[in-house]
Amino acid sequence: MSTLAQQEFCITLSDLASFMEIPSSEVKKKAEVVLQKKIRSPWLLPEEVRSLLLSEGYVYPRKVISVQMLKGGVAKTTSVLNMGLRAAMYGARVLFVDLDQQANLSFALGVEDESLPVWVDIAEKRKSIEECVRFVEPHVDLIPSSLNNSVLDRVLLNSNRNWAQIVKTPLxxxxxxxxxxxxxxxxxxxxxxxxxxxxxxEVILPVNPDKFAFLGLHKNLSELEDIKRDFELNFSKKILFTKFDGRENTSHELLQRCIEDFEDSLMKGYIRTSSEVKNTVRSGKSLFAGKSPVKADYDFVTREMLGFV
Ligand SMILES: Nc1ncnc2c1ncn2[C@@H]1O[C@H](COP(=O)(O)OP(=O)(O)OP(=O)(O)O)[C@@H](O)[C@H]1O
Ligand SMILES: [Mg+2]
Known part of the structure; x- marks a missing residue:
């Protein structure tokens, strides 16, 4: 279903070597012992990486993470896509849920069929959640979105049932x-x-270096606090700085303000701006197969999300 070649979904031995801080030849040796076979390719499949990292004592988290920001264009979809794909390359079993009727995430993953069931069908009890899950690649599934989800808000507010549980309960x-x-x-x-x-x-809030994104972040954070209190929730909040441009003062100033204002919740990694990001999402090519500097940025924040740092 996906337009990506299989190896674009796989982590290379050399990337694993820099993550594990040992030479590639050592990674290969360890993998051959764990998997009990000769490794002939310069990459490992997600399930192979999983076996290797489990044998090394890594523990995969079990989490539902949403990426939210009321301001548009701050790299929500780009971040979900790249962090999810990279997490799968590290062996995590990932389910993407697209709940934006623009369906950019679904398109980026090669799922463009308007007739597929989406969350509104779950909410209206026409479909089970299992019927909405699409296989994308090994370790990567997707519940797609489409314009049909644009009525979801109205459906929720008109429902007699406990509308606030409409995502949690099916999941x-x-x-x-x-x-x-x-x-x-x-x-x-x-x-x-x-x-x-x-x-x-966990809620990840991407923010980029412009004044409106920063105002939006404050508004969004206070809204999340209200929801937390009203529904007695216990989620954590993480702020992800995106589209950092080292040549621009605004980038430095706003990153500094984020460090001062949100020290505890700011993710350690941040994402630099790069024209290649646009191209990868549009063409369905994996960012991790290329040489974009943003590859290292998303790799780092993915490790942070996995607790692998
Ligand atoms: N690091 C980056 N460098 C340059 N461009 C980027 C970067 N990250 C995202 N973009 C571009 O910014 C635009 C908005 O990104 P994206 O669609 O991920 O934002 P979004 O927050 O999901 O938007 P929306 O609110 O409309 O859903 C896209 O064209 C994307 O390619
Ligand atoms: Mg989006």
Whole structure:
């Protein structure tokens, strides 16, 4: 279903070597012992990486993470996509959930069929969640979105049932199959996004270097606090600085303000700006197969998300 070649979904031995801080030849040797076979390719499949890292004592988290920001264009979808794909390359079992009716995440993963069932079909009990899951690649599944989800807010608010549980309750049924469930959202403070927050163990808020994104971040954080209190939730909040441009003062100033204002919740890694990011999402090519400097940025924040740092 995906337009990506299989090896674009795999981590290279040399990337694993720099992660494990040992030479590639050592990684290969360790993998051959764990997998009990000769490794002939310069990469490992997700399930192979999983066996290797488990044998090295790494523990995969079990989390529902949503990426939210009421301001548009701050790299929510780009971050969900790249962090999810990279996590799968590190052996995590990933479910993407696209809850933005723009369906950019679904398109980027090569799922463009408007007739596929989406979350509104789950909410209206036409489909089970299992029927909405699409296989993308080994370790990567997707519940796609489409314009049909644009009525989801109204459906939730008109429903007599407990609308705020409409994301959490169905996910409970399939949660055990995944390490990470990553939810991409529309730029809004909507009922759907409240239901997403109720389902989240962690909310990542991308912010980029412009004044409006920064104002949006403050507004979004206070909204999340209200939801936390009203629904007695316990999720954590992480801020991810994106589109950092080292040549621009605004980037330095706003990153500094984020460090001062949100020291505890700011992710250690940040994402630099790069024209290649646009191209990878559009062409369905993996960022990790190329040489973009942003590859290292998303690699680092993925490790942070996995607790592998
Ligand atoms: N690091 C980056 N460098 C340069 N461009 C980027 C970077 N990250 C994202 N972009 C570009 O910025 C635009 C917005 O990104 P993206 O669609 O991920 O944002 P979004 O927050 O999901 O937007 P929306 O709110 O509309 O859903 C896209 O064209 C994307 O290719
Ligand atoms: Mg988006």
């Amino acid at each position: 409970e049924k399939i949660k055990h199959r995944y390490d990470l469930i990553l939810i991409d959202t529309a730029p809004a403070l909507s009922a759907v996004n409240t239901a997403v927050t109720v389902a989240s163990d």
